[in-house]
Amino acid sequence: MHKLPDTLPDWLALLESRHAEIHINMGLERVRTVKDRLGLAFACPVIMVAGTNGKGSTCSMLESILLRAGYKVGLYIKPHFLDFNERAHVNGQLATDAQLVASFHAVEAARADTDLTYFEFTTLAIMDLLAGAGMDVVILEVGLGGRLDAVNVVDADVAIVTSVDIDHTDFLGTTREQIGFEKAGIFRPGKAAICSDPVPPSSLVAHAEAIGADLWLLGRDFNYAGDKQQWNYGGRAVRRNSLAYPSLRGANQLLNAAAALAALEVLRLALPVGAQEVRTGLVLVELPGRFQVLPGRPTVILDVAHNPHAAAALGQNLGNMGFHPYTYGVFGVMADKDIDGVLAPLAGQVDHWCLAELPSARSARAADVAARVAALTPAGAADGERTVRTFADPAAAFANAMSRAGENDRIVVFGSFYTVAGVMAARKNSPH
CATH class of the missing domain: 3.90.190.20 (Mur ligase, C-terminal domain)
Incomplete structure (x- = not known):
């Protein structure tokens, strides 16, 4: 048995060297096995976000609003630009090296002889870290697709698909219908399934209906409208008026913000959020590298x-x-x-x-x-x-x-x- 690393850079180097030897086997059995051995479970609501574009923005808006509302918020977001720690936020702060190393050790012990890719290993480690951090709510960004992504071993209380477009064709398929089906794989029976793509693929809608998810569609279950100064959100039971535009710039940010507000509407009994907290959260949200x-x-x-x-x-x-x-x-x-x-x-x-x-x-x-x-x-x-x-x-x-x-x-x-x-x-x- 080789001695395991005790610093984050050494752990990441070890995982990268192993990764080269592991053939990516598209399936979740190995990840699920290690998750069960870890006893990984969340004692708070979980929001999962997939999509071709816009998922990072949607996650960051949710995090910003929920932090302003006084909740302890965990966030797993990808990828990182300068430091691996950027992937794990604990209550608005980057996870420390020590927190990450502890969870890497936990995953390594639970893994035993089960091979995990770099992405699977680090995903389990960050989810383990967030599950043990006493959070009020955890937001998980999906890496690739949805159905076979490592985060999908967790059952989300609310699942969001932001947009469906052509990307990663080697893994996900070459049409919006194929890709939509992959992304809909994060939906769960009886749980809210939000799609903020203005033209959702019929495969996504059909899958949500087939499994009995509670499907929220833009234009049917929630909507937004705006002028130059401000915008409004309308959901099934909640209206939010005179909202500030998100500080994230760009043409699609109201789609992303509307999806975030729909998720908060779903969770309004467990995690009530006031109008001023929504406004402030949108104004103060930051996300590196997105316009x-x-x-x-x-x-x-x-x-x-x-x-x-x-x-x-x-x-x-x-x-x-x-x-x-x-x-x-x-x-x-x-x-x-x-x-x-x-x-x-x-x-x-x-x-x-x-x-x-x-x-x-x-x-x-x-x-x-x-x-x-x-x-x-x-x-x-x-x-x-x-x-x-x-x-x-x-x-x-x-x-x-x-x-x-x-x-x-x-x-x-x-x-x-x-x-x-x-x-x-x-x-x-x-x-x-």
């Missing part, structure tokens, strides 16, 4: 848009920002993404492309992306007005954009989490 506009000049925007649905929302948000002479695009993406579909909504908005390779075997080659950008470039662009350059990593691409951009220009860093994380790390380590 995050950094202070200072030139304007820097960080956005993890890496599928066409998210890129279209990013393009719309950039269009709403007001005038900037030039826009620099720092972009890196995985080769298995619909790269043309991600680039297309931004082709007319970005003047200067800084294309980066990513620290992953799955990275698209910057030269290949450059060829795709060139093919999408609008006709008639003057020489020098548009440039495309390639770089070995996101930090170098960002440094180049910063060196060329005027103070009234803007730099949009988007694509893979690796792209945004690489730039965040470079900014953190820069002397300025």
Whole structure:
């Protein structure tokens, strides 16, 4: 028996080295076995959130509102940008290394000879940590899909599917109907199943009805309406008027906020929340890397848009920002993404492309992306007005954009989490 690590970095290195040897077996039997051995159970309401885009925003809004209402809130959210601890929030604070290490030891002891992937192991550890932390409510973000995701060994009291779009086709299928069925796998008989996608796939609706879940559909069971100043939520039994817009910017944030308020409506007897707490929670919510506009000049925007649905929302948000002479695009993406579909909504908005390779075997080659950008470039662009350059990593691409951009220009860093994380790390380590 090898001695187990006693620091978080050593644990993560061990799990990564093991992960390489474990074939991802798409099934929950192994995770369920270890969960039962751990005796993992939540003594409070559990809200689970799945979706192609918008799940992180919805989780963060719920956390922010419930914290303002005085509840002890646990949150599991993915992925992390700089520190693994970002994945586990205990009452609004990041979990400590010591808390995580204790739960890693617990999972390792319960695992015995059962193989777990990195994601399965860390998911069980964080759920174990939150289950033992005396929370009033726990919010769990689903990683991939829903039906076969490791968090789905827990039965949620409220399950939310934010949006259904094409992504992760290797695992989830190539149509919205197939993907909708996978995401509906988090629904449970007799429990609230909320879908805030304006056009829910019929597979999701059919599955919810077949198992006897209490399905809440946008436009039927809950709705929102807004003007420039404020917005209103209407549910089955609860209306909330004169709400502030969420501080998270973007076209889809009212869909996400409406889903969060529907979940709070479902849980209103167990977790009552007042109007002022909802307003304050929405105003103060923060989520790194989701149309995050950094202070200072030139304007820097960080956005993890890496599928066409998210890129279209990013393009719309950039269009709403007001005038900037030039826009620099720092972009890196995985080769298995619909790269043309991600680039297309931004082709007319970005003047200067800084294309980066990513620290992953799955990275698209910057030269290949450059060829795709060139093919999408609008006709008639003057020489020098548009440039495309390639770089070995996101930090170098960002440094180049910063060196060329005027103070009234803007730099949009988007694509893979690796792209945004690489730039965040470079900014953190820069002397300025």
